[in-house]
Amino acid sequence: MSEAILKVTLMDIARELNITAATVSRALSNHPAISEATKKTVRQTADKLHYQPNKIASSLRSGKSNIIGVIIPSAEISFFGSVIHGIESVASTNHYNVLIYQTSELYEYEKRGVQTFLQSQVDGVLASISKDTINLDHYREIKKRGVPLVLFDRVVDTLGVSSVVVDDYAGAFAATSHLVKQGCKRIAHIGGQQHVNIFNQRLKGYIDALNVHGIQVDDDLIVYGKISIDSGRECMKKLLALPRIPDAVFAVEDFTALGAMQSIKEANRKIPDEIALIGFANEPFGEYITPTLSTVSQQTVRMGQEAANLFFNVMNKRDGADQQPTRLVLEPELICRQSSIKNYGA
């Protein structure tokens, strides 16, 4: 013998009070034309009957779902977890819900995600493009249907939509400048695959920072790896084999930096005294290794919040005129820890 399942609608409240469903609807949405007295009794009976408005019905009628669809490569990657955190918090304050779709970096899944979202009548889509994706027609489809689209992190310019990214160039510039200020003269860089835009930007930031500070760029001090701990180890070994080894290393991202750190330790060089080290991305582990790793934060939570804000900006002023897409570039934040600060804590 189980409890009766509640299924209370506007009509039930209306019947109870001998008024129409329309009045109940208006009373509950605080319509100005409804008397305070009716509003009060309506609200009371709604409570009494444990009424829950049916959003599905409301959405169908109003053409507004109050749902944002978010497309990410994987919820398991801490970066995207943080971004979702940011998106959800902003969405929540705007009375929106967040629907998640994971692509596993696959174009096919990404396409399917877009389809589902369109069918689910989401009011907007926030997406980070998968590595596998070349054809962008599914994103064009979103625009064509008049659904606001905002890209974050994995962005593409050709779509003409709003986007949020972090300024990789500025981050690299700041990281390198920081090493200069620590008194380092021979600052090496372990780079990533140069056809990847963000890695190339970081190289440029490094080079320009050296130039600005009057330090000659030395090609021997630039090596290229493949974004992994092992690759970082190998690259660092090359640098340690130079006739004159560097006194600082800016690694293109934290895993590479970690590999470099291991090689430096194995060579019995002191970090940061003999070789200062800084990475990029602020991976969680950096805070827990010894020495703690200096790095550049990509402001992931903020990125999510800003992406959501961009959506709400479009949403809230749908007054005709095709809006100009906003391209938001977040300033990354330098995080200085033991690996790059000489006389740390002294």
Place this chain on the structure above:
Amino acid sequence: MSEAILKVTLMDIARELNITAATVSRALSNHPAISEATKKTVRQTADKLHYQPNKIASSLRSGKSNIIGVIIPSAEISFFGSVIHGIESVASTNHYNVLIYQTSELYEYEKRGVQTFLQSQVDGVLASISKDTINLDHYREIKKRGVPLVLFDRVVDTLGVSSVVVDDYAGAFAATSHLVKQGCKRIAHIGGQQHVNIFNQRLKGYIDALNVHGIQVDDDLIVYGKISIDSGRECMKKLLALPRIPDAVFAVEDFTALGAMQSIKEANRKIPDEIALIGFANEPFGEYITPTLSTVSQQTVRMGQEAANLFFNVMNKRDGADQQPTRLVLEPELICRQSSIKNYGA
């Protein structure tokens, strides 16, 4: 001059083919009574017109939203990111979408999340209860409305709903046994707050493992901390101040283990040769510190998958009879790394 916004409905297809919307609907859902010929033309025109079915309308009519609501404390915690990953992948293969709600560990938000989900007509709710929550009426409300509810990780037994947890006792037992097998005789435990069930379970697992292996439990070797790196450091210092220091430590979770590791290093004791160390939770950083940290995996992805599976089990056989709630207990997985394996790699 922007592109016309597509808004194609079943009616548009019907008009185009001089048939009724009903037939189109049946054709698209592959109804047996519809001729192959009609199905074919219908599908063709649907494609031609770029028809996307409106799930909202379909949901309203069918009373099924194909959406699972997931309530978590925070998407930023890597544990929950993994769980979401698991849930989403299973949901996706079942043509379901996942709606996320973050509670920030607050009862008020959790209540609001449940409300929103009920109003959104989700077909089921998967939830991890926030620390702040004592009153569980909102969860009872879910059951009362006939919506399947599955709890994971942060579970409570009094609700009589299905749940997925990891077997903390077994994990602790395995971790301790592993240390015994490494030849350790004086195995210490840094515990957590004992009023927290999982921490208490881990203590029990530790004690029972010692007993089973014929090692006397020594109260001096059990200290209690507060789940933080600093607390781990302090607790370890106490252990190192004993007349006879331990030759192994099982820490209640990884951050505590990390603190302990730092203290051991500062005391110039070798890990694992002088003191072997193992943690719990498989935090990402454990793989990257030196030495790499042995730990116990809580199978987060699997937990998400199983939670989703439990939901689909209920969903797929709604044949009357009140179902017995399933209490799924996942076997944790021992992860042996450098910090606990003597002669590692030899």
Place this chain on the structure above:
DNA sequence: GTGAAAGCGCTAACAA
């Protein structure tokens, strides 16, 4: 094998 008609629960234009 297909059509006609009703209705899921809500909202909004129009009337009164």
Place this chain on the structure above:
DNA sequence: TTGTTAGCGCTTTCAC
């Protein structure tokens, strides 16, 4: 200030 009516887009029962 409230009621009437229609309809969002789809599914489904009942006809034929």
